Amino acid sequence: MSHQVKSKDTLLFSDHDWDFDMLSRIYGAVEKIAVDEMGLDTYRNQIEVITAEQMLDAYAATGMPLLYKHWSFGKQFLRNETLYRKGWQGLAYEIVINSDPCIVYIMEENSATMQAIVLAHAAFGHNHFFKNNYVFQQWTDASAILDYLAFAKAYISSCEERYGLEAVERLIDAAHALQHNGVHRYPGKHSLDLVAEQRREIERREHAERLYNDLWRTLPKPRARGGRDLNEERRRALLGLPEENILYFLEKTAPRLAPWQREILRIVRQIAQYFYPQRQTKVMNEGCATFTHHRIMTRLHEKGQISDGAFLEFLQSHTNVVMQPEFDDRRYGGINPYALGFAMMQDIERIANEPTAEDRSLFPNFAGKENAYDVLRDAWANYRDESFILQFLSPEVIRKQRLFRLVDDPVEEDLVVAAIHDEDGYREVRRSLARQFDVARQDPDIQVVDVDLKGDRRLLLRHHVVDGVTLEAGDAARVLQHLANLWGYGVRLVEEDDQRTYTTLEAEPAQAFA
Incomplete structure (x- = not known):
């Protein structure tokens, strides 16, 4: 413990309470250490002070400042609210959004010390990582995500008014079931362009119609006996097979989906893609933010800007983390x-x-x-x-x-x-x-490998089994049913590795999207 004498004139705060002027002073002191001493480079920060109920609402919407409506978000809100009210679950002290400006939500119930911690942790630690890590640079557009979320919310709302709540809800249910199989895992194959979504919507529809005409509106000719399918390579090229991004494949080639349904699939997979870098960098991202807040709070104490009591409060919180x-x-x-x-x-x-x-x-x-x-x-x-x-x-x-x-x-x-x-x-x-x-390795390696255009148009998928870990049968069957409904025809999933075939699962469309 430092024995440096600290006067009230040098302290940023002397008790638990805070106001916005104090919050501004804390932010300035934290920023000075982060930038001048640690050399951090961040997006602009937008600090939002929210209540516990607003934090619960942010939980339900995966932390996003605005998102389309869906019953699953309300279910998540009620679950977290019940656990919080009964004292069985605490709330995060902050939530930070990978955007430009970087939005940092901080709880109004936080003490002054805790506000200093979360500003150091989120507004500078996470913010620096979002801006500089190559995975985020390759896959996300921080300057456009807020505009895209506004577009997505307005688009889905307009679809609900035009096609009905039930139709849109069923489609989003199916898309959510497949969203973890709706990301591109390799950069360069498909770049994200969030700003131009509205402008490109008409172009995508025209391109899709040309593709569907070629693939689906001509009856396949029977294969000559003993002969080779001369159109096989062209067919697979048009379908882009094999394809690991199942939502992308459905958006582009599912024969029975309307243009508005394809756009909603695109919205769900774009948002899933936005979170993919965070899944790849959990240890690094949290390690960077935790190291940053530990260093900044330690330096504030060494410089006499927080009291010994505040530093002990910080150490207790940090130790728990x-x-x-x-x-x-x-x-x-x-x-x-x-x-x-x-x-x-x-x-x-x-x-x-x-x-x-x-x-x-x-x-x-x-x-x-x-x-x-x-x-x-x-x-x-x-x-x-x-x-x-x-x-x-x-x-x-x-x-x-x-x-x-x-x-x-x-x-x-x-x-x-x-x-x-x-x-x-x-x-x-x-x-x-x-x-x-x-x-x-954490996500199952499932790819669309073929479509039986010569027969019943059954979609064929392969799960490459790693270390003998197969899919849970009940969950796989339910997700496969959603996939069949979106595809409009039967689907077959084969689980196998290089030595053996484990199982084959099939599903027929119970209620196709037409």
């Missing part, structure tokens, strides 16, 4: 991304400033270079969780976090500890942990 429950703790829910991310950011700083011989051998590029902020900013800009862990996870963090690798082989009776933090095991632990944060 980065706590990692043990595996046998009732609160255990896997690896806490805040804890792992913060530990790795601190470790990078340690290696840059005070490396050990082990650090110098493993991280020669930056060990002992005394440029920790440069190294951190480079990492925040050029990695995602999987590659960040592979590059920067050190034996020191593995030891402190008590990490090791378990192998649960169904053939064997016992669990096997396959790797610990020794010289050989360290690399295996690092590789295994990185794979756990690889979104490509």
